[in-house]
Amino acid sequence: MVAVDWYYLMFVFFFAGGLSVFFGGRHSGKINYVAHGLAALGCLATILCAIFVFRQGALEFPLPLSLPFGVMTARVDLLAAFFLLLIGVGGLAASVYAMGYSKEYYGNRYGLMTGLFNVFLLSMVMVITVSHVAAFVIAWEVMSIVSFLLVNFEYEKPANTRAAFVYIVMTHVGTIFIISAFLLLTVAAGSMDFIRFDGSALSATTRNIVFLCAFVGFGTKAGMIPLHIWLPQAHPVAPSHISALMSGVMIKTAIYGMCRFFLDFLGAGPVWWGGLILAIAILSCVLGVLYALMENDLKRLLAYSSVENIGIMLLGIGSGMIFMSKGEPLMAGLSWSAVLYHAFNHAVFKSLLFMGAGAVLQSTHTKDIERLGGLIKKMPYTAVFFLVGAATIAALPPLNGFISEWLTFQALFLLPQAVSGVAAKLAGMVLIALLGLTGALAAACFVKAFGIAFLAKPRSLRAENAQEVSYIMLAPMAGLAVLCVLLGVWPQGMITLISSVLADFSGLHAGELLSANWYSIAFTGANAGGLSIPLTIGILLIGVLIAVGLSHLYGSPRTIKGETWTCGIVPTSHMQYTATGFSGPIRRVFHSVLRPQRETIVDEIDTNHYFGRRLSYQVAITYVFNDMVYRPINRTILLTARFMKTIQAGSLQLYIGYIMAVTVLVLIWNAGW
Amino acid sequence: MNLLTVLLLFTAMVLSRVSNLRTAVKILLFQSIMVTVACLQAGWNTGEAHMYIAAVLTVLIKAGLIPFALFRVVKILRREREANPILGPTNSFVASAMLIVMAYWLIDRQLPGVLSRDALAASVSLVLIGLLLIMTRRQAVMQIIGLITMENGLYLLGLSVTMGLPLVIELGIFLDVLVAVVVLVILTYRLKLSFMTTDTSVLKKLKG
Known part of the structure; x- marks a missing residue:
């Protein structure tokens, strides 16, 4: 078999897996293994496709899909194959893991989850492999929307919906920039095919704009600061196998986009x-x-x-x-x-x-x-x-x-x-x-x-x-x-x-x-340097050996099992180091960046007179960019919206009045005032 | 033709003054008959047979079905009248007059020396006055009447510019108007049932 066959096979597997959306909540037990099995097979096919490309060279074939934007070509060059390999490995692990993990979600809407999981994988593969602007943007959007749906899967929790909403807004802002970058290249090249794109043909200003658009657009998807706000909200609320896929694999499609733009299209810049x-x-x-x-x-x-x-x-x-x-x-x-x-x-x-x-x-x-x-x-x-x-x-x-x-x-x-x-x-x-x-x-x-x-x-x-x-x-x-x-x-x-x-x-x-x-x-x-793995491991081993040797030298190891000695009282979990406590010193050092706000609530009523009081300690840190960038933007948008609302008064007569005013103005304008 | 133009403009001017719904529908009926006569005259002048078909349709729909439906709904709305229009009778009368002046100015400016100058100006005036009616009246029935006035203006425009549109297009227009009026009459009736009034300013409540 050759790479193309594996490519189509991958498509078939993911597509068949995607069909499980139609099962809704029925037959969860069977759907789980069938759909996730198909996803795993699809990922295997993806890996094999990538391996064949690496062995046989780049792959290029027209896709049997017709869009009103010219012939769509899939082109799997080595860069694409590398990211295919990445998707395949991450996806395979996530698919197998999902067979066990997603059992918790059996029942209502389960088929939706498994189906979308397959579509999500397919869309990522498409993003990497298509070589046509329209197809890329469509695949990119499908990927964003499907992952939005997966983030919002447990929509009963208000926090999830909120996170999903932030995600979809941010990802679309990014998409605007990506589309702009692509369109500038398309206009210059006169074609939507990636292979015609050539950054050196552009003027310096256009090149800079393309670079900035691509960087901001893909950077949003990648989650770089200060465009990261969606990432820490959206990734944790998705089901864990989806989180693994989103954090492990999806944000790499943005890295792929940057590689494609900076290495392939634009080349060396200022x-x-x-x-x-x-x-x-x-x-x-x-x-x-x-x-x-x-x-x-x-x-x-x-x-x-x-x-x-x-x-x-x-x-x-x-x-x-x-x-x-x-x-x-x-x-x-x-x-x-x-x-x-x-x-x-x-x-x-x-x-x-x-x-x-x-x-x-x-x-x-x-x-x-x-x-x-x-x-x-x-x-x-x-x-x-x-x-x-x-x-x-x-x-x-x-x-x-x-x-x-x-x-x-x-x-x-x-x-x-x-x-x-x-x-x-x-x-x-x-x-x-x-x-x-x-x-x-x-x-x-x-x-x-x-x-x-x-x-x-x-x-x-x-x-x-x-x-x-x-x-x-x-x-x-x-x-x-x-x-x-x-x-x-x-x-x-x-x-x-x-x-x-x-x-x-x-x-x-x-x-x-x-x-x-x-x-x-x-x-x-000029500056030759190197890293020798055996040497590194050797040094590590020597270190371990010295440690073990020293411990043998200075005292014979004995094992005594028992509770930790805590001055005569029984140790409880409350005496342990807490997570907040662990990060305390660093919070203190980076006080000016994190600006922690502490609140200590002291309960004066003696519940235990040996300890005297109960403490409740809360700490919240300030997210600089949320306060400096996103809050003002939010406020401005809300103010503008409130202003716009007065135009939209709800009165029928007023709306007709707008029409009338525009009509009369256009007539007068046309008559040449 | 000139007499017809004057009569049409006269109906439009009167429509901007009346507050009784029944009277308004009567005036509309008269206006539609004028349009029919204009259509017949165009047919006579050009000798196009299909103009007569259009005239028959105009009579049937604009002078028949639509006024019939409006009279029926007005009978149910016994207490309703245009009590508190946004532009009072005198003001809207003046506004209509200004619109007619504007229409003449517009035609003279854009098409100087055109043959059917009066008919064109009248049709533009009718459209604008119809829009003004929709804009300044609160009663749903008055707004329907404004819409039909606009439609009559457009029809007259078609007659005076091209000496009649192709029959297929005219049929389409008639069907549109008929459907629109039927839907509007039903909506007016529902408005009366739901809000106990056909004053459209109650629709402001729909906005969240």
Whole structure:
């Protein structure tokens, strides 16, 4: 079979799965396995299609769909194939996981959920593979609307509807910009086919406008700050397998769009393009991870961490574009490799983490970390997989998050050499420091997420009664965890793949990333550097060995089982470190950014005279951009609407009066006053 | 033709003054008959056979069915009259006169020396006065009458510019008017049932 066959097969599977919307709430048990099975098969076909494209070269064929905009072509070049692979892997895991997870939703509207799940996957594949403006925009809209419906699936809860509404508004604002960017290119090229688009034919101003439109449009979908407000609201309220898909896979379609525009259509541009991207990127990184660290809702914490990771990818994109405009193909290749590698890694570990959070949610029915605790004893497998995901996202070697963040760091280290001017060089160095800070805060964030949720004593009855989830949910998590390790200890495969993807584009060169040395990443040029995986693992092992050796040397290990000694009283879960307490020091350090508002309620009535009083402590942080950007916009729109309302008075006579006035005016105007 | 034009303008002017619904419908009936006569005259002048068919249809629909329906609904609305129009009788009379002046100015300006100058100006005036009626009257029946006045103006425009439209188009127009009036009469009746009045300013309550 060839790639085209797999492509059509994928289409058939997803389409058949999508038909399950017609079942409504009937036959939930069968629909679950059939629809999600079809989705899994479709994802497998997607993966195979991508693999065949990688082996046999780019694919191009007319789609048997006729639109009134000319012939529609599907074009799966290597870049598209790479993102197909990403969708396939994330989608496959989510589909299998859904078979177990979605059992909670049996009954009313269940068929709708499974069907939309398939359509969602199909729309993402279409976004990546079509090579025609109209088709792209349609697929993009379908993707947005289907994900909106999935976010709003439990519409009985008012919070969900609100989140979904914010999502649909923001995503459409982004779509406006994307369409503008496409139309400017279309007008210049005289064709709606992607292959005719050529940024160098545009005037400098038009190119800048296209760049800004594409960046804002796709940036909204990616969830970069300050256009991120929908992401932390929408991702947590969707069912967890959908969250995994949205956070892990859907926001990568935006990264794909940026790659397509910046690498394919526009090519190397002025330096300020890269500079702008870098500024937004570092903002997303630092603020994203800070908000994540402050969050006590497990899924919202993961959503904010997605903002941070998008920031890391944007750092790669920004530095890549600066290198391209400075004529440094090798460094540009390094940066873009970091972007693609991190995109893939993020899809893997963020899906894994959302699935872990979903497992916790299913067995405890709460997302609030303050009410969890001690889950490692009740749910050992979930805990291990979540731990792998948490270590990966904190960029610990030898896991895959480390590799891509290391690549990003290398790109940033080279950045000050490429740019000219003291201020620019300094800014480049500040970026490195801030990315370092981001990494440290991310580590703290996931220590909090894992430590408070899985360790110590259960903080509520629900956490105490938690049970391990079914194997069908554990299996995809295990697969993704293995992938995390595999992509970390053996980055060669992925690096080779990315080099072949990037070979298609001019202005960069990623061929030398892989050195001849065994298991290492190295690049030639003036500043040769490298990362040797065996060496890294060796150092790690030596460290562990030393630690173990020292502990054996200075005292014989003995195991004594018993309660922790707490001055004679029985330890309770109230004595434990809380999630809010854990993030307290950081809240204090970043006081000026987060502007926490604390409220302490003291109950003076002595319920227990040994302790004297009861404390209720609440803390809320201020989201700078909500206050600075979105509130004023909201207020302006409301004021304008109120003004417009006076025109719309509801009086029939007044409306006719408008018509009459316009008629008379037009007549007089026409007669030439 | 000139006499007809004057009579048509006269009916329109009178319509802007009356407040009794029954009288208004009677004037409308007279106006429609004038239009029919104009149609017959156009047929006589041009020798087009289909003009006579159009004239018959005009009589049937505009002088027959529509006034019949309006008389019926007016009988139910015994107490209703245009008590408190937005523009009082004198003001709307002056406004109508100004609209006629404007129509003449418009025609002279756009089509200087056109043959059917008076007929064209009259038809534009009828359209504008009809619009003015809809705009300044609160009673639903008066608004229907305004609509038919507009329609009569348009019909006259068609007659005077082209010496008659193709029959198919005229049939379509007649059907439109008929359906519109039937729907409006039904709505007026429902308005009376629901709000105990046909004063359309009660419709303001519909706005949220």
